[in-house]
Amino acid sequence: MRLPDTHALPFPVFAVGPDGLIESGNGAFEALLPGWSGRPWQQAFPNLDLAAFRARWAAATPGATVTLPTGELSAPADGRFFNLLCQPLLDSETDPARMLGILVEVTELVRRQAETVAILDTAVDAIILIDESGRVETFNAAAERLFGYAPADIVGRPVNVLMPEPHRTRHDEYLHRYMETGEKRIIGIGRELEAQTRDGRRVPISLAVSEIRLQGRRRFAGIIRDLSEQYAVRETLAEQRERLAHVGRLSTMGEMTASIAHEINQPLTAIAMYAQSSLKLLQREDPDLGKLAAALEKLNTQSLRAGAIIERIQRFARARESQRERSRLNNLLRDLVKLAEGDARLQDVTITFDLQDGLADVYCDPIQIQQVALNLIRNAIDAMKGIDCRHGNAITITSRALEGGMVEVAVSDQGPGVSDDQVMLLFKPFHTTKKDGMGMGLSICRTIIAEHGGVLSYRNNPGPGVTFFFTLPTGERDHA
Numbered sequence: 001m002r003l004p005d006t007h008a009l010p011f012p013v014f015a016v017g018p019d020g021l022i023e024s025g026n027g028a029f030e031a032l033l034p035g036w037s038g039r040p041w042q043q044a045f046p047n048l049d050l051a052a053f054r055a056r057w058a059a060a061t062p063g064a065t066v067t068l069p070t071g072e073l074s075a076p077a078d079g080r081f082f083n084l085l086c087q088p089l090l091d092s093e094t095d096p097a098r099m100l101g102i103l104v105e106v107t108e109l110v111r112r113q114a115e116t117v118a119i120l121d122t123a124v125d126a127i128i129l130i131d132e133s134g135r136v137e138t139f140n141a142a143a144e145r146l147f148g149y150a151p152a153d154i155v156g157r158p159v160n161v162l163m164p165e166p167h168r169t170r171h172d173e174y175l176h177r178y179m180e181t182g183e184k185r186i187i188g189i190g191r192e193l194e195a196q197t198r199d200g201r202r203v204p205i206s207l208a209v210s211e212i213r214l215q216g217r218r219r220f221a222g223i224i225r226d227l228s229e230q231y232a233v234r235e236t237l238a239e240q241r242e243r244l245a246h247v248g249r250l251s252t253m254g255e256m257t258a259s260i261a262h263e264i265n266q267p268l269t270a271i272a273m274y275a276q277s278s279l280k281l282l283q284r285e286d287p288d289l290g291k292l293a294a295a296l297e298k299l300n301t302q303s304l305r306a307g308a309i310i311e312r313i314q315r316f317a318r319a320r321e322s323q324r325e326r327s328r329l330n331n332l333l334r335d336l337v338k339l340a341e342g343d344a345r346l347q348d349v350t351i352t353f354d355l356q357d358g359l360a361d362v363y364c365d366p367i368q369i370q371q372v373a374l375n376l377i378r379n380a381i382d383a384m385k386g387i388d389c390r391h392g393n394a395i396t397i398t399s400r401a402l403e404g405g406m407v408e409v410a411v412s413d414q415g416p417g418v419s420d421d422q423v424m425l426l427f428k429p430f431h432t433t434k435k436d437g438m439g440m441g442l443s444i445c446r447t448i449i450a451e452h453g454g455v456l457s458y459r460n461n462p463g464p465g466v467t468f469f470f471t472l473p474t475g476e477r478d479h480a
Helices: 027-032 050-059 107-122 141-147 167-181 228-255 257-283 289-317 329-346 366-386 441-451 475-479
Strands: 013-016 022-025 066-072 081-089 098-105 126-131 136-139 191-196 202-214 217-226 325-327 350-355 362-364 394-402 406-412 456-460 466-473
Touching (some): 013 027, 050 066, 107 141, 126 141, 141 217, 257 289, 325 329, 325 366, 329 350, 329 394, 329 406, 362 466, 366 394, 366 406, 366 466, 441 456, 441 466
Antiparallel strands (some): 013 022, 013 098, 066 081, 081 098, 126 217, 191 202, 202 217, 325 362, 394 406, 406 466, 456 466
């Protein structure tokens, strides 16, 4: 039986009788599958899920079309892929139902999908595609390795199962807000955050999200990179930098040994003197209790002074993990100078302040920032002594607010300045102009300031000397 109404159609069409045999096909069908008339129609589609077809066929409303992805056809049409559209075919209301089948070629689509799947599965980064309701549509092999879910276990589920709290609970709110307002807080921007694996582990990740709009449908693609290894390396480097900074502090303390001994010796000498005076007063028959009380008060003052010097040195030289806190920068500088002024006096150098009042607090490691400032002060002392202070012997420490939520600390001297041949080497490790220097001071200091989100640099003064300065973000900027 020929189908005259469909014979001229360019796509394959065939009719199936109630016995399941192909009764006829149009020209395109005969060209595609010659000689198939009279054979069971299912044999032409070896990839067909017959049970699924029968269930959908039985559930279809009268006259409805059932579409099935049949996949690759049998020979001689191997290598070509078709979707099968089936519709009941009735000659009259009393005739038994027959079926009309239409084949729609999707070979190119299948090829592109296979290429896409291959690309997704060879990608190093996890790639997840979700629909506008937040349910997973695509889950590549890297995502399977990262999260521990098989695609069959996660596709169709809400993507928030891959998130720890509080994002898991609030993800639907995030998605709804974007759909309503269009305000981008991560789409097209990317950020670092944590994901949660199937076994409950939290993993640091970098997430980039893009939106896909096609035929009025919105979907979102996320590219996820596991940062566990980078975080481990980052922590190792931070530990090494902290150890190096500690070595730098110990080296500074070693270089300041003479001044430290002098600073401690002064109160100790005073303590001995007041103790001896007190003993002599007590040895009298009628001791002057007023003088004795005054001597003991001075002894107590000097003992506290000695204790404060030792505590300050211990705090500065102690090995410790970096601990950041909100700090008043001017207070850090004033406290630091108490550690440096002994060295300055021995070298006949004066230290003056020009600190701006009302500076915003900085969020920093106080000891590390004092280490940087002390290094700059001692470099200034050494620079001026290297030319016998012929331009002067004053060091000025200044602080001021900058635009953009930054503050600046500067140490200005009256030394020779930085020569042109030193510019490229100034902050290089192991480069030094000092006779006994390690060449690590400025390198360590620049690393410390960079870790705090600031910059360490210098500028030659209009007159003699140079000004080294560093910037830090204020606490408000850091928390914002």
